Amino acid sequence: MTDLSPIPPTLLAPTDTGWVEALTEDELPEPAQRWRIDGTGSAAWAMAHVVSAEAQLEALTAQAVEWYARIDAWLAHESAQPRATVAFFGAHLERFALDAREADPRKKSVTLPGGKVQTREAKPRAVVTDEEEALAWALNHAPEAIRTVEKLRLEALRQRLTVREMETLAWVTNSCGCKVSVRDDEGLDIPPVGTETECSECGAEALIGMVEVLHSRWVVTDAEGGFVPGVDVDPGGITARVVTG
Numbered sequence: 001m002t003d004l005s006p007i008p009p010t011l012l013a014p015t016d017t018g019w020v021e022a023l024t025e026d027e028l029p030e031p032a033q034r035w036r037i038d039g040t041g042s043a044a045w046a047m048a049h050v051v052s053a054e055a056q057l058e059a060l061t062a063q064a065v066e067w068y069a070r071i072d073a074w075l076a077h078e079s080a081q082p083r084a085t086v087a088f089f090g091a092h093l094e095r096f097a098l099d100a101r102e103a104d105p106r107k108k109s110v111t112l113p114g115g116k117v118q119t120r121e122a123k124p125r126a127v128v129t130d131e132e133e134a135l136a137w138a139l140n141h142a143p144e145a146i147r148t149v150e151k152l153r154l155e156a157l158r159q160r161l162t163v164r165e166m167e168t169l170a171w172v173t174n175s176c177g178c179k180v181s182v183r184d185d186e187g188l189d190i191p192p193v194g195t196e197t198e199c200s201e202c203g204a205e206a207l208i209g210m211v212e213v214l215h216s217r218w219v220v221t222d223a224e225g226g227f228v229p230g231v232d233v234d235p236g237g238i239t240a241r242v243v244t245g
């Protein structure tokens with residue numbers, strides 16, 4: 001066939017491994033798992049590892065691209081003959097089937113042991129060559145030929161929505177001294193501090209004292225406070241990103 005070998009033997013050679021190359025935190029040995037950056041010195045050392053690893057990634061990618069090119073060249077070379085054969089005999093078979101249909105219009109296909117040649121007739125019809133121009137014409141002359149696609153305008157949607165943090169679990173300390181937990185996954189509705197209440201712990205008439213929120217979740221509602229289906233909250237937050245160079 002060919003002496004062009006697309007995959008060099010080095011592809012199968014084992015690569016160097018060290019703890020820095022471990023794939024997940026769990027694969028790291030104990031000391032490496034405990035290791036943390038504790039200052040600019042170790043941060044610079046860590047950044048040097050990132051820079052070096054990125055250079056390795058670049059080299060590996062370049063190597064892969066070179067191999068892909070060699071595989072493409074190999075495929076193009078090896079497939080030239082069979083592709084030419086398919087094209088040559090295929091064209092003759094199509095001609096044969098078209099001639100057969102011309103001789104007998106009812107004979108729409110030719111069936112052979114290895115396969116069949118089908119013929120089909122297409123009527124002349126209009127095709128669009130310039131979507132923009134045809135659309136502009138249709139706006140005035142054939143509005144029924146225009147399909148309107150409904151898509152959400154996210155910024156406009158956000159104007160209608162309210163994102164807020166909903167408290168779902170809290171400690172409430174009453175003036176009687178009892179500390180009671182209040183939980184409601186649909187949102188707590190705790191009266192303001194100083195409101196009279198019957199203590200759920202001791203039963204005394206008491207005033208609501210300190211409220212400590214223990215848990216809350218983000219919710220998105222419409223102007224009336226109703227939940228909006230199909231919409232959730234991305235809580236955002238501060239993140240960091242390593243950029244080398």
Ligand SMILES: [Zn+2]
Nearest residue numbers: 176178199202
């Ligand atoms: Zn109480």
